[in-house]
Amino acid sequence: LGAGAPRGEARELAALALGVVAMGVHATFGQLLRLPMTHVMTGNVTSLVLELLERGRSVAAAERLALVIAFALGAVAAGLSASALGLVALVVPGALVLALGAAAPAPPRAAGAAS
Numbered sequence: 001l002g003a004g005a006p007r008g009e010a011r012e013l014a015a016l017a018l019g020v021v022a023m024g025v026h027a028t029f030g031q032l033l034r035l036p037m038t039h040v041m042t043g044n045v046t047s048l049v050l051e052l053l054e055r056g057r058s059v060a061a062a063e064r065l066a067l068v069i070a071f072a073l074g075a076v077a078a079g080l081s082a083s084a085l086g087l088v089a090l091v092v093p094g095a096l097v098l099a100l101g102a103a104a105p106a107p108p109r110a111a112g113a114a115s
Helices: 007-032 041-055 059-103
Strands: none
Touching: 007 041, 041 059
């Protein structure tokens, strides 16, 4: 939000920053009150920070850090692929989802369910 930023851009960035703060507050209270997560990565990052602040280095914090790093690497890879390949970049993840879905075992049937 430097002095040289156009007025509309500054408003957009301020709105974005407020949204990020709101997500952080939402995630923090959800974690502190032990509510079910209604968000994913915001919750993972918030949990990581809380675990590091409360317990320092712990197994849970290390596992959460690995999850956040893996997500960040995936996001970077997706961004680079989309930039270089456009929509073609969706072919590999789409094929992986289809293959995993086909290989997954069928869920167990509920007792008394119709065949």
